[in-house]
Amino acid sequence: MTDLESDDSLLLEFEDDDSESISNIDAPTDSKATHLDSDFANIPPHNVDTDDSEFDIDESQFSEDDLEDDYLVFPIKKTTKDLLDEDSLPSLKYECLTTQEIFDSMKRRVHHLQPVFSLPPQDILILMQRYDWNEERLLEEWTEKMDNLLIESGLNTSGESDGRGVKNGKEFFCPICCEEILTETFSLECGHEYCIDCYRHYIKDRLNHGKIITCMDCSLALKNEDIDQIMGGASSVKLMDSSIKSFIRKHSNSYKWCPYTDCKCIIHLKDTLSLQEYSRLHASRFVTCSMGHSFCFGCGFEIHAPADCRVTDQWVKKARLECENLNWVLSHTKECPRCSVNIEKNGGCNHMVCSSCRHEFCWICGGDWAPHGSSFYQCAIYKNEDKNKLVADTPKKTLRRYAFFYKMFTEHEVSAKLDWKLGETVGFKVKGLQEKIGVSWIEGQFLTESLKTLNEGRTALKWSFAVAYYSDPSHNLTKIFIDNQGLLSNAVESLSELLQIKSPEVIMKRRTEFYNKAGYVKNRTKALLECGRDLLRKGISKARE
Amino acid sequence: MSRAAKEYKTITKVLKEGDEVYSQLIVGMEPKEDLTRWEALIRGPSGTPYEGCNFRLHLSLPQEYPMSPPYVKFEPYAMPHANVDFRTGEICLDILTKQHWSPAWDLLHVVQAIGQLLDEPVSSSPLNVDIANILKANDMNAYYGLVHYYIKS
Incomplete structure (x- = not known):
């Protein structure tokens, strides 16, 4: 073993010399940059985003796990760990999520935003959906055109909630199916009343589109509680799920689905700034989802280092x-x-x-x-x-x-x-x-x-x-x-x-x-x-x- | 089925008694065989190259109607329009897609929307690229000329 190690270190030294001399000759800025990088890498990865703690679950878990492994079963790894810290790459900050977790964090954002809008959370959820969960754009537009924004998003501005909801069974002529039967009905404040069966058919088709569902005859929006009331159970979860999915499709730069078959994990890359650093150094962003599937965030292929x-x-x-x-x-x-x-x-x-x-x-x-x-x-x-x-x-x-x-x-x-x-x-x-x-x-x-x-x-x-x-x-x-x-x-x-x-x-x-x-x-x-x-x-x- | 029957009643009533909106546009509209297939003859709106001509529309109702939109086509090889495929008569109109359709609309709404499309072609989503290009260039003479050429031949 000792024999091998000395052999190893000799070779490493030799490499270092070599790279140093080359960078000195044809790219003097390069060696400077590498120094900067190593400085960057020396910053412990944990002291960065402390403000939104819900966003850095996985990163910390990751390294703790690693450490645990180190001390318990694999004494040699400690030295490799030290070596890794000298790596000139900034550590990747990413987390593995499910659509439900993303939605939960959106709900927390809604809770934070509540004092700004002073609207019920359900209404803010509608606004967030309309702006593809983009908080900044929503706030910007909100300061510009308050009431118009509410009307455009299909929210009731009259302040009255009369007539909203499911009404008990009665003799009713529904203009959609043109049946006159004893049935429950549903309408929003706009008074466009239809039988519950027609509403169910109508909503069922739309749950997978990931868009706000409106009244059949006007642009007033159905909230999640309305959907659950009509469909029974927690059907709005399905709509939120498809809405989050379309959100991921639109943000494919920082969100990627795990490419493994049937894996439902989503990797969210937090600091897109490090990406440039990675491609400059011809390194790839390898990530591992919580199911243990590793893949390259850039091309969705398997781990392909040292190739970029x-x-x-x-x-x-x-x-x-x-x-x-x-x-x-x-x-x-x-x-x-x-x-x-x-x-x-x-x-x-x-x-x-x-x-x-x-x-x-x-x-x-x-x-x-x-x-x-x-x-x-x-x-x-x-x-x-x-x-x-x-x-x-x-x-x-x-x-x-x-x-x-x-x-x-x-x-x-x-x-x-x-x-x-x-x-x-x-x-x-x-x-x-x-x-x-x-x-x-x-x-x-x-x-x-x-x-x-x-x-x-x-x-x-x-x-x-x-x-x-x-x-x-x-x-x-x-x-x-x-x-x-x-x-x-x-x-x-x-x-x-x-x-x-x-x-x-x-x-x-x-x-x-x-x-x-x-x-x-x-x-x-x-x-x-x-x-x-x-x-x-x-x-x-x-x-x- | 009762929905189709209801629409049949409304349409015959509208056509018989005359209606401000529809009698301008609709020359005739009647079911073929059963109530799931319809044919409509619409009048080219005034102030457009289609003025003075009538165009035939074929409408058919899917099983899920009114939860799904009806299928609507012009007579093949008869409608030169930026948003109509000349060979098949297929129409590109958002309310006829499943995503935008609302069950609260009926066949009369559809025919009315198509009449509006004749008046205001959308050159950004063309099915007839030649006409759309002419419209984009805003060459009204060529537009009228081309449409007339197609209609007359």
């Missing part, structure tokens, strides 16, 4: 175009390089052992495993063989180059999926530890943590190939980036192998190994992400057609 949204977009589009060309190359089975038995990969690790001839080989390059294991992981390097010959890129060669990177990308994607399956067994393993050896649940969490780290490492590795594909291969930083890929790849493989162990006794015996390897993967992941961002920031890696 542009690279991701280009890469995915390219993959779609090229996939038919390449699919035949990348079949899911491979022959054992020694005995030619067909082998299907059933675990995330690239260290293959042929079940028939016991030959150990690397899944990616098909070479012997022995040189991979302890020393440098050769497979993550794309060797530019014809480097010395200055030949223009022929289409065939570009395709070959792309094929390599695409292959690496999909290898890690498939591995990630297999790791995901592996993850399903980790729960059982933790349970096994509890039942067979009597390890407490909390102590067994190092397995879950390791798996999480493994997944994060894999995702970063996967997307790093998209960045590498678009990088200038001759640049020094690209070489460092590829070295970093190799190191992370190595770390991920060895952690993945560790997680395949089935026997609970062995797992407990090698527990420190889990800690160390997971910690190492974490550090390597972070180094790769930073390096990738540098590539993008300095324009060495550029998305192009």
Whole structure:
């Protein structure tokens, strides 16, 4: 472990030197800016918005959770935490909400506004709806044209509430359905009275439109209490829900639906100012909803660091175009390089052992495993063989180059999926530890943590190939980036192998190994992400057609 | 059904006795087969290129009427108007959409609204782009000329 760590720190230092010198040469303002950024990041994230406390629930919860994890189960993480604080990015302030929660906060706003309008809350709710829940615009218009605003919004200005509401059963001729029957009726102050059945039909259709519902014959608005009175139960909730949904559609810059199937979470990004900072640094705004789904706030795609949204977009589009060309190359089975038995990969690790001839080989390059294991992981390097010959890129060669990177990308994607399956067994393993050896649940969490780290490492590795594909291969930083890929790849493989162990006794015996390897993967992941961002920031890696 | 019957009574009454608003516009209006399909003949409003001509409207009531708006079309290939599709006779009018329709309105309201549309075409939401463009350019001669050309042929 000590060996690895010193190796790691050396490399980090080297990177720092490098970036420093580059920024000094061609962009002196850049280094200044990074200093400013780190200042910004050093401000504790909690002391900002203290005035509207209802808006910062999730952020604080988040970091507390993280901290708890740190101290209880994952001692190594403390150092990584420190490293993260030096990150030059402003922390993202966002919260995960449901439509109901947004509506509740709107209701609180209504309560705050009440003294300004001195109207019943129900009426203010109508005004807010009319102005798409935009408080500032509403207040502005209100100071300009008070009474007209009320009339335009369909609120009764006469002050009388005579005739409003449901009236008891009587013999009534309804001009809508033209039936004369004994029925309940409803009307607003305007006196346009219709039978309750017609009103129900009328409202039912409109609950999903998210707009104020008015009297059938004039512009007087129905309030939520009227709707509930007519429809019974809490039907107005449905109208508020659709109104909030249309509000979200109109504010898609700061509100996004979680893209996962059937997830009803909405992410609200609070400081849109940090967005500019993020895109300037080629970092992406990754958010996690309260169901644990992580995605990129910018493009709605999965976590794609170190690639930024542009690279991701280009890469995915390219993959779609090229996939038919390449699919035949990348079949899911491979022959054992020694005995030619067909082998299907059933675990995330690239260290293959042929079940028939016991030959150990690397899944990616098909070479012997022995040189991979302890020393440098050769497979993550794309060797530019014809480097010395200055030949223009022929289409065939570009395709070959792309094929390599695409292959690496999909290898890690498939591995990630297999790791995901592996993850399903980790729960059982933790349970096994509890039942067979009597390890407490909390102590067994190092397995879950390791798996999480493994997944994060894999995702970063996967997307790093998209960045590498678009990088200038001759640049020094690209070489460092590829070295970093190799190191992370190595770390991920060895952690993945560790997680395949089935026997609970062995797992407990090698527990420190889990800690160390997971910690190492974490550090390597972070180094790769930073390096990738540098590539993008300095324009060495550029998305192009 | 009683709603349709009621409308039938009102419409025949209005047409027989004459009404200030409607008799100017409506030449004739009667149900086809049953009370869910109607045909109306309307007079081109004076002061418009449609003056002196009559236009046929087809109205049909959906099952959910009056909760849903009626379907209304002009006779195909007969109505050159910025908000009418010339080939199908389809009309672009907000009150005929489900979102804006109110059950308190009836067929007479609809016909009246269409008469108003003939008087005041909305060039910003065109179904007939040629005419809408001419209107936007405010070229009245071309507007009259084009409409007359279509009507006469």
